[in-house]
Amino acid sequence: RKEVEQDPGPFNVPEGATVAFNCTYSNSASQSFFWYRQDCRKEPKLLMSVYSSGNEDGRFTAQLNRASQYISLLIRDSKLSDSATYLCVVFPWTGGRRALTFGSGTRLQVQP
Amino acid sequence: ETGVTQSPTHLIKTRGQQVTLRCSSQSGHNTVSWYQQALGQGPQFIFQYYREEENGRGNFPPRFSGLQFPNYSSELNVNALELDDSALYLCASSSMWGADDEQYFGPGTRLTVT
Numbered sequence: 001r002k003e004v005e006q007d008p009g010p011f012n013v014p015e016g017a018t019v020a021f022n023c024t025y026s027n028s029a030s031q032s033f034f035w036y037r038q039d040c041r042k043e044p045k046l047l048m049s050v051y052s053s054g055n056e057d058g059r060f061t062a063q064l065n066r067a068s069q070y071i072s073l074l075i076r077d078s079k080l081s082d083s084a085t086y087l088c089v090v091f092p093w094t095g096g097r098r099a100l101t102f103g104s105g106t107r108l109q110v111q112p
Numbered sequence: 113e114t115g116v117t118q119s120p121t122h123l124i125k126t127r128g129q130q131v132t133l134r135c136s137s138q139s140g141h142n143t144v145s146w147y148q149q150a151l152g153q154g155p156q157f158i159f160q161y162y163r164e165e166e167n168g169r170g171n172f173p174p175r176f177s178g179l180q181f182p183n184y185s186s187e188l189n190v191n192a193l194e195l196d197d198s199a200l201y202l203c204a205s206s207s208m209w210g211a212d213d214e215q216y217f218g219p220g221t222r223l224t225v226t
Binding site: 041043044 | 145147152153154155156157160200202204214215217218219220222
């Protein structure tokens with residue numbers, strides 16, 4: 001079983017749509033959680049951190065459920081520029097080692 | 113931009129050859145992590161260097177090795193290249209024990225093994 005599992009998509013949605021991505025993780029010792037965005041053939045870039053209380057950054061809302069080991073990302077009012085792969089990332093920081101564990105990514109295509 | 117640079121941008125090698133990839137970390141960062149991203153997959157952790165020593169390793173064979181230099185830049189070496197080593201190799205710099213948890217990725221080196 002993969003440590004971080006995501007639906008690979010692709011999710012094809014029209015502009016203005018609301019889309020939700022889900023992710024589950026297996027390591028209960030995970031300390032921190034993130035969503036990264038990766039454009040085609042580019043490096044991953046941090047989109048937002050994820051907290052148990054839920055957090056929002058403009059059109060993006062992230063949520064963490066530690067009991068269910070489940071992370072979500074909601075994108076409202078999708079824009080063409082949101083088209084990318086979204087990577088769910090957990091950070092099982094142990095012994096000072098800061099190694100991110102990535103899911104395989106969910107591809108989003110926003111269409112005009 | 114993150115300030116993390118990698119060289120070369122692209123590389124084509126033949127199976128069995130050896131390759132060295134380079135990474136310059138962001139100013140103020142003392143830790144470099146290397147990741148391999150195969151097509152259609154998320155990045156996989158190879159290893160991490162902190163103060164010139166390996167500080168954790170993922171599930172990669174010993175033919176993947178690395179170095180970190182006193183200026184915190186780093187090299188990834190891969191010996192006896194295999195076709196499956198074709199991937200985007202990413203380095204990420206961060207500050208161990210710092211308040212900022214974020215790892216800053218370089219643009220990557222795309223390696224093709226034929």
